[in-house]
Amino acid sequence: MPKRLPEDPVLRRLVSAQLSRRNVLLGAGGLTLASLLAACGTSGSGKAADPGAKPAAAQDLSASQKEVNWANWTLYLDYDDKTGKYPSLEAFSKASGIKAGYAEDIDGNDTYFGKVQAQLAAGQDIGQDIITLTDWMAARLIRLGYTQELDRANIPNAANLLATLQKVDFDPGRTHSLTWQSGFAGIAWNKEAVPGGLRKVSDLWQPELKGRVEVLDEMRDTMGLLMLEDGVDIAGSWGSTEFDKALEVLNKQIADGQIRQVKGNSYKEDLISGDALAVICWSGDITQLNFEEGNKWEFAIPEAGCTLWSDNLMVPIGSPHKANAEAVMDYYYDPVNAATVAAYVNYISPVQGARAAMEKIDPSLVDNPLIFPSDEDLARAHVFRTLSADEETDFSDRFQQAIGN
C-alpha cells in the first residue's frame, strides 16, 4: 500500500507525519541508553536496603499542634449527608479543641500498603496520624516496626475493649493497635433464586448455581471458609497441606466454571444485576444491600463456621500527633460514641457497653445479630491465624495464581 505515493510535494505533505518511524526509533534509542546507564549501577528506589532495620518513631508535637488526621475506609464513620460532616468527630473536635481531619483514603489493605510502604520504611510522616487496617495487615505493619507504641494511660476507655478481642496473636497486650470494627465473612444468596437457602460452603457448588457463584478475592476470607469446611481450625496450627487442599477446591470450581468471578467489593453489583446468585461475602454488605435494594438476600454463617476479621486503629511511625490520635481512640471507646458509630456502619462494635448505650440511640438495632452477635455466633467465628512473612508471600502467590492473576 504505502509504495504508491503521489509525487506532488503538496500531496506528499498531506501524507505527512503525526508519527514517523524516526520518532519511534529515537524513543527506542533513548530507552536503550537508559537501560545501559541503569545497568551501570543506579539504585534509585526507596526500598529498605537493610532488611530488619526498623524506622524510628517521630517526635510527638501534639502539645503544640492541635490536629489529628485519620485515614479510614468508605462508609465507616457516621456521616451527615446534609452538612457533609462527620457528627461524632465534629463533637470530638469541639470538646477537645483538636482539629480532626478525616479521609476515606483506604480502599484495600494491599493497595494502601503499596502506597505508603516506602515512606513508612523511611520513618516519614505519611500525613495520617491514625490508619485503619485489617488484622493481617496490622500484623505486618507492627512486625515491620511501622507503628508507634500506644500509651494506654492516654486511652483509659480502651479498658472497654471486648474480652475476645483483647488477646490477638499479632499484637500481644494490644500495645500498638485497637479494634475499630469487626465483621464476619460468610455466605449469602438471592432468596428468590435459591429458595431453599444454603447451609454449607459446599452448597455453593450445586449444579443449579453453575457460573452464578462469586467468592472474595480476600485470601483469608475465601480460603478461611474453604478450610473451615474441611474441618481445619484456621486459628490453630495448620500449614501448607491444609492450605493446598482448600486451594484445590478453589482451583476446581474456577476451572469448572462454577465460580464466575473472584471479586473484591464489586460483588455487590453482581448481586444486584443478578449475575451472581450466591456468594462468599462480608456480613455488613448484605445488611446494607438489603436496606438499599429491597430485602432480597440472606446472609448466614456456614455450618462449619465463618471468619471473623477486624480493622484496627494504629498510629503510623512518622506521625507527629500520637497523643492527639490517642485522644481520638479514647473518645470512640466511650460506649455512647461507639454505639453512635455502630448504628451507622452496621458492623460489630468492639466496645463493651455499646449495646446498652444503643438502647437510647436506636432500640431497633439492639437485637441485630450482625452488630451485637450472640455468644453462640461468636463461638462459630474464627480468626485466620497470623502468617509468617514467608508463608504470607508463598500463600498469596499461590492464591493469586489460582484466581488467574
Added chain:
Amino acid sequence: MSLLAARRPAGTGSVQERAADRRRGRTGYWLILPGFVFMLLFFVLPVFSLLATSLYTKPPGADIGQFAPALEFGNYVVVLQNYWPELLRSFAFALVATAAALLIGYPMAYLVAVRLRGRKLLQGILLVLIIAPFFTSFILRTQAWKQILADEGPVVQVLRALSLLPQDGRLTATAFAVVCGLTYNFLPFMTLPIYANLERLDTRLIEAGSDLYAGGFTTFRTVTLPLSMPGVLAGTLLTFIPASGDYVNAALLGNNQDTTMIGQVIDSRFFRVVDYPGAAALSFILMLAILVLVTLYVRRFGTKDLV
C-alpha cells in the same frame, strides 16, 4: 531558522544579523527545556527506578516488601516462565480490539470528514458524540457495560430468545466481553486521528480517480486509504499500546480462567504478593515488547515519506 535562511543566500547578512539568528536559535532550546525536565523527572527517572527494582533480590530472612539492590536477571526468566500466556493473551486481545476499532472507526471518521464536508453543524455534532464518552469516567462506563450485558439484562435475554446464545450462555465474564470493552473504550483514539487526517483529504483526487475510470472501491484502495495511512497508523498505535497494558476491562468484564491480561498480573504481583522485582520485570518486559512490536509495525506500514 530555516525560513530565514531561505529568504537570503547563505553567507550574507551582517554580523549583528547572524548574532540575532543565533539568539533566536537558542530561544528554541530554552522553550524545549520545560518539556525536557518534565520527561526527565516523570519518565526517565521512573524508568531507571523500575529497571533497578526489577533486578532486586530478596535476601534470606527479609520481611515482606524488603529487597536488596542487586543484578538479579533471573527475575526476568522467572516471570516470563510463569506469565508468558498472559503476555501473549494481552497482545492478542489488543490486536483484535485494534482491528475491530479500525473497522468501526474508519467509516465513522470517513463519514464525518469526507461525506459531511461543508456541513459544519452536523460534523460538529457527530464529533462531539465521538468524544462524548470521555465526559464520564472510564470505570463507570465499563461498569455500565456490565449491567447492560448482565445475565438478566435485555441483551442476553434477546440473544437467548433468538437462540444466538445457549440457554446457560452469558456475555459478562467472558473473553468476548473483554475484547468488546477494549474496543469500545479505545474507539475514539482510533477515530480521531483518522478523522484529523481525512479532514485534509483533497476530494478532487477522488474525482480524478473516477475520471480515470476507477470504481469507488479501487479509488478508495489506491487513493483514499494510502493518503490516510498516517492517520490509520497513529490510530492503531494509540489503540494497541494502551489496550495491551489495560487491566480495567479484563478485571471488570473478564473471569478468572482465560481472560487475565498482563496488567492484572503486574497489579497483583505489586500489591497482593508484594513482589516488587517481579512486577517491575513484567512492566519492563511489557514496555520492551510493545516497543519491538511497534517498531516492526511502523517499519512495515509506515509511509515511505516518513523514513
